[in-house]
Amino acid sequence: MTKSEFLERLKEALENDINGPVVQENINYYSQYIDDEVRNGREEAAVIEELGDPWVLSKTIIDSVEIKTKQSNTYSQGTYSNSSSQTNQSSSQGASGSSSGGGSGFSGKLKLILIILVVVAVVMGIFSLVVGAFSAMAPVLVPILLIVFIVRLFSNRR
Known part of the structure; x- marks a missing residue:
C-alpha cells in the first residue's frame, strides 16, 4: 500500500x-x-x-x-x-x-498535597542525613570535646 x-x-x-x-x-x-x-x-x-x-x-x-x-x-x-x-x-x-x-488529571488540591508531601519527604531526608552524620562522628567528637573542655578548665585556674 x-x-x-x-x-x-x-x-x-x-x-x-x-x-x-x-x-x-x-x-x-x-x-x-x-x-x-x-x-x-x-x-x-x-x-x-x-x-x-x-x-x-x-x-x-x-x-x-x-x-x-x-x-x-x-x-x-x-x-x-x-x-x-x-x-x-x-x-x-x-x-x-x-x-x-x-x-495531568490532578486537581489543584491534590497537586498542593503532593507538593507538600514531596517537601516534607525532602526535609525528612536532609534531617536524617544530618543526624546520621552526627551519630557517625559522635564517637570521635565527644572524647575530643571532653579533652578540650578539661584542658581549658585546668588552664584557666592558673
Whole structure:
C-alpha cells in the first residue's frame, strides 16, 4: 500500500464519525509522520506496515475523540458547558501521537498535597542525613570535646 492509498483509506474511515478539521489534522499528521520516517532512511512500505490497517487506526482515533468529548461535557458551578469543538481539535493531537502536555488529571488540591508531601519527604531526608552524620562522628567528637573542655578548665585556674 502506498502513502496516498493509506491516507485515503484513513480519511474515508474517519469522515463518517468525526468532523472535517479533526480528520484533516490527523491526515496531515500521518502524512508528515510518513515523510519524516522516509527522510530518516526508512522505506515507505515499512512505515505504513508499522502503522497498521487504516481502519483499525481510525477506530483508535475516533475512540480518543469520543472520550475527550465526553470529558469536556462538564457540569461546573451550576452551569452546563459543552466545549466539544475545542476538544475535537486537541484530541486529534492526542490521538495522532503528539500531546500538548496540558492537563495531568490532578486537581489543584491534590497537586498542593503532593507538593507538600514531596517537601516534607525532602526535609525528612536532609534531617536524617544530618543526624546520621552526627551519630557517625559522635564517637570521635565527644572524647575530643571532653579533652578540650578539661584542658581549658585546668588552664584557666592558673
